[in-house]
Amino acid sequence: MEHIVVFTGAGISAESGLKTFRGDDGLWEGYRVEDVATPEAWQRNPAQVQAFYNVRRKSVLAAQPNAAHLALAALQRTKPVTIITQNIDDLHERAGSTGVVHLHGLITKSQSNINPTLTYPITGSEIAMGERCELGSPLRPHVVWFGEPVPAMGEAIRICRQASVFLIVGTSLQVYPAAGLVEEVPAQTKIYVIDPHASQLPIARAANYIDQQATVGVPNVVEELMA
Template sequence: MKKKLVVFTGAGISAESGLKTFRDTDGLWEGFNIYDVATPEAWRKNPEVVQDFYNQRRKQVLAAQPNEAHKALAALEADYDVHIITQNVDDLHERAGSTRVTHLHGLITRSQSDINPDLTYPIDGWELKMGDLCELGTQLRAHVVWFGEPVPMIEEAAFICSSAEVFVLVGSSLAVYPAAGLIDFVPALSPTYIIDPVIPKVKNSHQVIKIQKTAVEGMKDLMDLLI
């Protein structure tokens, strides 16, 4: 039976595919204050601006390609029972070939009902228009968890982490909660590999192997260690 390998990925892995993260620019995301485009209050105040912001992000995601780090994680499925938990709203893991991906913060290539986040739909292309309605007759928005909203997949992700035999953290600063707390559910005896140019602090009880490199370069080292 294959060992269960749980991988937690953050913005650092997608940055090498050209997708930017607001945490690299002092709270600005593509020139926008995150609270002007990533909160329920912003949506109520100026839905057209928020809709356009995510349309542009979606266009970038669709133009981006999985990088070698994404592909390496997909390749690990040949030797491990790989479960990916990601903070990222892009679909690069899936396009690289990973088959078990849990999106904590939603998926930008899907839309959701303005009043029922459980109603989600695929988006044809990059543009979601004002006037596009869900089956309940209300406006569709990006299927993204905003600041101040609950993270519906957090309990499932915690359960996945609790049974990890090997845990890998790639490209996350562990700065956004509740996602950052998932590492605390990993069994203390399970080896934990951290790949990032700046290694975040984790509790001393974990067996931490630090790979202080970018996602692409660090995954090459990890493949040598695991296979």
């Protein structure tokens, strides 16, 4: 049975104006990743971490899905498609995609500091310091930080093992364990890699390399798959 699996990274959201996770200078929007994206940073300076994600959340809410997000949503309306994303934004959902697997969480939600399975929608763009979950623990962003387990990884592996077509879009395949998902795809699966530097990515598999931005390459591949 046909099952198209799409694995997206920061590159697809960058074309909607969202900055990539780690820039060429090793910083994320002016911060060291270690200062805003680790459990240690949260323990050391929770107010700074909370403020950082509140600002980033505003950027996410102001951004709009682009042609790549919309093309994938259109494909899902005609064929069995599952999207697995490393991105913490909700642009896939706002484009119309459903059942998106967020490996690294979703910035539009909060979670309990002591039980990550307790998540809550955020009204507006901010989590205020002092907001607490039903267990009395402080709320933090629903984001998987460096050094934390990736709860959705098992589900993502299962999905990848069922793929008949696998699209890799806008990811450098440098962040593990997510980058290892390509190794879970069956040997006979047709793979497309869509990224401005697609042909330079470390994939030890035969693939169709499309050295284009997501907003160009994804609609073209979707048109091919829908033919």
